Amino acid sequence: MRTTIPLGLVLTFVLGSHVHAAPSGVVSFDYCADQHLLALAEPSQILALSKYQGSDFSYFPSPRPPLPQVRGTAEEALALRARVVMRAFGGGPDLESVLAPYGIEVVNLAYGDNFEVARRNLRRAGRVLDQAAKAEALIADMDARLARVRAGWADRPLEDRPSAIYLTPSGATTGGGTLVDEVITAAGFRNLYAEAGKQGWFMLDLEQLLIAPPDVMVGGFFDLKSSATNHWNLARHHLIRRLLKEKPSLLVPGRLLDCTAWTAVEAVERIHRLYLEVTTAGGTP
Amino acid sequence: MTRDLGFSGILLFVLGLALMVELAVGPANLSPLEAMVALVAGADDDPFTMIVREIRLPRALVGIAVGATLGLAGAALQGFLRNPLADPGVIGVSSSAGLGAVIAIYGGFASGFALAIPLFAMTGALLATAVLLALSARQASVLTIILAGIGISTLAVALTSLVINISPDPFAVSDIVMWLLGSLQNRSFTDLWLAGPFILLGCGLMLAGGPGLRLLTFGEETAQTMGLDLVRLRLFVVLGAALAVGASVATVGAVGFVGLIVPHMVRPFVGHDPGRILVPSAIAGAALVLLADICVRTIPATQELKLGVLTGLVGAPFFLYLVVHTRRVMR
Amino acid sequence: MSGSFAIEARALNVEVGGKPVLKELSVGFRAAQVTAIVGPNGAGKTTLLKALLRLLPLASGQVHLAGQDISARQAHQLAGRIGYLEQAPNIYWPLSVEALVTLGLPAAAAARAGALEAALERTEIAEFRHRPVLELSGGERALVLLARVLATEAPVILADEPTLSLDPRHQIAILECFRRQAKAGTCVVLVMHDLLMAEKYADRIVVIDRGGLYKDLTMPLGLDDQTLDEVFGIGRAALA
Numbered sequence: 037m038r039t040t041i042p043l044g045l046v047l048t049f050v051l052g053s054h055v056h057a058a059p060s061g062v063v064s065f066d067y068c069a070d071q072h073l074l075a076l077a078e079p080s081q082i083l084a085l086s087k088y089q090g091s092d093f094s095y096f097p098s099p100r101p102p103l104p105q106v107r108g109t110a111e112e113a114l115a116l117r118a119r120v121v122m123r124a125f126g127g128g129p130d131l132e133s134v135l136a137p138y139g140i141e142v143v144n145l146a147y148g149d150n151f152e153v154a155r156r157n158l159r160r161a162g163r164v165l166d167q168a169a170k171a172e173a174l175i176a177d178m179d180a181r182l183a184r185v186r187a188g189w190a191d192r193p194l195e196d197r198p199s200a201i202y203l204t205p206s207g208a209t210t211g212g213g214t215l216v217d218e219v220i221t222a223a224g225f226r227n228l229y230a231e232a233g234k235q236g237w238f239m240l241d242l243e244q245l246l247i248a249p250p251d252v253m254v255g256g257f258f259d260l261k262s263s264a265t266n267h268w269n270l271a272r273h274h275l276i277r278r279l280l281k282e283k284p285s286l287l288v289p290g291r292l293l294d295c296t297a298w299t300a301v302e303a304v305e306r307i308h309r310l311y312l313e314v315t316t317a318g319g320t321p
Numbered sequence: 322m323t324r325d326l327g328f329s330g331i332l333l334f335v336l337g338l339a340l341m342v343e344l345a346v347g348p349a350n351l352s353p354l355e356a357m358v359a360l361v362a363g364a365d366d367d368p369f370t371m372i373v374r375e376i377r378l379p380r381a382l383v384g385i386a387v388g389a390t391l392g393l394a395g396a397a398l399q400g401f402l403r404n405p406l407a408d409p410g411v412i413g414v415s416s417s418a419g420l421g422a423v424i425a426i427y428g429g430f431a432s433g434f435a436l437a438i439p440l441f442a443m444t445g446a447l448l449a450t451a452v453l454l455a456l457s458a459r460q461a462s463v464l465t466i467i468l469a470g471i472g473i474s475t476l477a478v479a480l481t482s483l484v485i486n487i488s489p490d491p492f493a494v495s496d497i498v499m500w501l502l503g504s505l506q507n508r509s510f511t512d513l514w515l516a517g518p519f520i521l522l523g524c525g526l527m528l529a530g531g532p533g534l535r536l537l538t539f540g541e542e543t544a545q546t547m548g549l550d551l552v553r554l555r556l557f558v559v560l561g562a563a564l565a566v567g568a569s570v571a572t573v574g575a576v577g578f579v580g581l582i583v584p585h586m587v588r589p590f591v592g593h594d595p596g597r598i599l600v601p602s603a604i605a606g607a608a609l610v611l612l613a614d615i616c617v618r619t620i621p622a623t624q625e626l627k628l629g630v631l632t633g634l635v636g637a638p639f640f641l642y643l644v645v646h647t648r649r650v651m652r
Numbered sequence: 653m654s655g656s657f658a659i660e661a662r663a664l665n666v667e668v669g670g671k672p673v674l675k676e677l678s679v680g681f682r683a684a685q686v687t688a689i690v691g692p693n694g695a696g697k698t699t700l701l702k703a704l705l706r707l708l709p710l711a712s713g714q715v716h717l718a719g720q721d722i723s724a725r726q727a728h729q730l731a732g733r734i735g736y737l738e739q740a741p742n743i744y745w746p747l748s749v750e751a752l753v754t755l756g757l758p759a760a761a762a763a764r765a766g767a768l769e770a771a772l773e774r775t776e777i778a779e780f781r782h783r784p785v786l787e788l789s790g791g792e793r794a795l796v797l798l799a800r801v802l803a804t805e806a807p808v809i810l811a812d813e814p815t816l817s818l819d820p821r822h823q824i825a826i827l828e829c830f831r832r833q834a835k836a837g838t839c840v841v842l843v844m845h846d847l848l849m850a851e852k853y854a855d856r857i858v859v860i861d862r863g864g865l866y867k868d869l870t871m872p873l874g875l876d877d878q879t880l881d882e883v884f885g886i887g888r889a890a891l892a
Contacts, residue, residue, distance in 0.1 A: 247349050538747065550728045593746050594751065595745060
């Protein structure tokens with residue numbers, strides 16, 4: 037058994053390279069890889085998606101009919117005779133060294149702090165899937181949409197732009213240097229904590245929030261079912277609830293932000309659009 | 322009697338000071354005087370008033386309730402088990418309560434019914450104390466009881482890890498872990514109203530067990546001939562501890578070693594009478610938790626240090642010292 | 653006449669761990685007397701005391717205290733009426749002698765003080781009153797525990813092997829104390845292992861064997877040779 041798989045793979049590789057078909061036998065191990073595959077690959081290229089297919093975390097709905105799915109283990113990759121495993125976090129840290137002897141390529145999608153990493157991820161996936169053209173099209177589309185949103189606020193001086201903070205149900209927020217920070221800035225807001233010099237992710241401090249409240253709250257992941265059940269969340273605190281009611285709160289579904297991917301641009305558009313709706317409805321620009 | 326009142330009075334004074342400092346300390350720095358003024362006479366819409374009244378005051382009150390519970394439960398359990406090393410954490414009650422709370426949260430029972438968390442936590446605590454009761458009833462040695470407590474605690478932690486393991490939400494994991502470390506951060510009046518009645522009831526029951534604990538100095542049989550209703554005492558101490566500790570853990574997570582340390586701090590001043598140390602232990606426990614919380618808020622760190630981490634770092638070495646020290650007294 | 657018994661067992665059947673230990677045992681104990689209960693190991697002496705105290709359930713039979721049927725009562729309901737010194741007693745907390753002796757007494761301060769002084773005097777341990785009990789020797793501790801029982805002024809005292817592992821001086825001190833208590837009117841019942849001491853200090857010896865009453869001897873007649881042989885398997889020469 038141990039010798040027939042690599043032998044079979046070698047044969048498939050040899051045969052495959054002769055035929056010049058788009059590479060097939062691609063397996064995804066988590067929702068980030070899922071969305072790259074579903075966006076770029078032909079259905080025939082996808083051998084299996086991850087167990088997150090169709091879940092709250094997944095950007096695309098489950099394909100009809102649903103594709104086979106894996107939990108994300110090396111064993112499954114071998115059993116399915118995959119040629120490529122694409123993943124961002126699924127499969128564990130030593131996956132490459134385990135699968136390399138069998139000739140299975142592991143494509144790592146990176147977690148990064150900005151849209152540039154999202155572009156790199158798309159290009160990498162596109163290259164592996166032999167779908168570079170589609171990848172570039174998605175990147176171009178993302179950039180165009182970012183530019184469009186930017187045009188909506190670029191003429192405003194910095195001081196006139198509304199301030200915002202980001203909040204998750206469990207109380208996490210971000211300063212500068214994260215993708216979410218770029219999303220907020222791209223939508224035309226000033227990240228209050230980034231301006232205060234804080235970097236990265238940290239827990240929200242209620243006192244800080246009361247002393248220096250933002251104009252707008254941007255909420256992520258409030259749509260998750262698991263958030264609703266968790267009565268331990270900071271978001272349950274009456275002060276936060278009050279703030280979410282009094283200030284414009286712009287909620288973004290978690291699936292737009294849970295990976296470093298082009299999907300974040302939809303979050304940018306959404307925040308910008310929601311803000312316009314709220315402010316024009318209220319009458320104040 | 323007057324000596325007792327005097328010592329408790331001193332403890333209350335220390336508690337009052339700790340409360341004042343607790344209200345003053347935080348990212349928005351106020352002097353104790355400013356904090357008092359804001360508390361009593363501040364304007365409703367002033368952010369500093371809101372900070373003191375709606376963030377710091379509930380935090381402090383929850384800290385007092387939890388600290389008093391842990392100190393009292395430690396004293397009551399040490400008296401009941403006739404074992405100076407007993408404490409709700411060491412005998413597995415806290416981690417069982419934690420398991421109950423985690424099941425309530427991630428099993429989805431808490432989605433419509435906020436009271437589910439304290440109820441599940443108290444059930445967990447009751448199960449753990451029931452197992453320990455079964456053992457102590459057989460006149461098991463001190464060592465057996467401690468080992469049983471470690472066993473219960475390990476099981477509870479393993480089951481909690483299981484819940485973490487099978488949780489479909491990768492973000493939930495960090496939630497559970499952080500909460501299990503124990504913290505007063507962001508506790509609100511809602512938490513106080515949810516847990517308060519159970520804490521009051523549980524502490525009341527434990528205090529009612531004071532005279533019985535005193536009689537237990539002679540062991541269960543002689544104590545009965547001296548008038549101890551053993552069934553009633555078990556009810557008071559076990560049920561009381563489970564209710565109060567369960568509700569505390571449901572509110573702030575697992576804060577350890579307070580119940581272990583406090584009675585030992587109190588005994589040099591009040592003596593070893595297990596009935597007399599109950600009230601001073603409750604007050605001292607409240608003061609200790611507030612002091613620990615003040616430390617946690619003043620130690621500079623990128624993330625606020627968790628209360629349970631601090632009490633563990635201080636309490637564990639103390640526990641080891643006690644183990645060595647009481648070796649010769651252990652029966 | 654049963655009316656003159658301070659505490660009495662009537663046709664007691666008691667099981668421990670499912671096995672019958674006391675079998676149709678009937679015996680009564682009188683006030684102003686020291687009664688020693690003797691018998692081989694496993695005869696049921698401790699079980700008898702615990703049954704009288706209502707620490708054990710009765711399979712059948714009755715216990716009467718001052719003529720009143722207490723079979724249905726629980727041990728804690730009889731506090732202050734029967735004093736108990738258990739075998740190899742425990743003291744779990746290092747309280748002072750004074751604190752221990754007054755433990756369990758009702759709170760009324762004056763009465764407590766009076767009972768304390770009397771008890772300390774009768775056991776002759778007044779000099780130790782402020783010392784932590786665990787610092788005392790085994791014999792001194794035994795006197796403290798006896799003082800605790802005396803302080804309750806219960807009309808009946810049941811003691812299980814009160815002289816166990818004590819040095820001769822303290823053994824005698826304790827037994828002398830019991831004798832004085834009896835003279836003052838208390839019903840004193842002692843389970844004893846030392847047959848010579850029993851003969852010397854008791855007014856009456858009750859021999860229990862295999863859960864039943866073997867013989868009831870009024871002193872100073874002494875244990876007869878037949879009893880020594882059949883119950884204990886020894887001769888008189890071995891005792892002396």
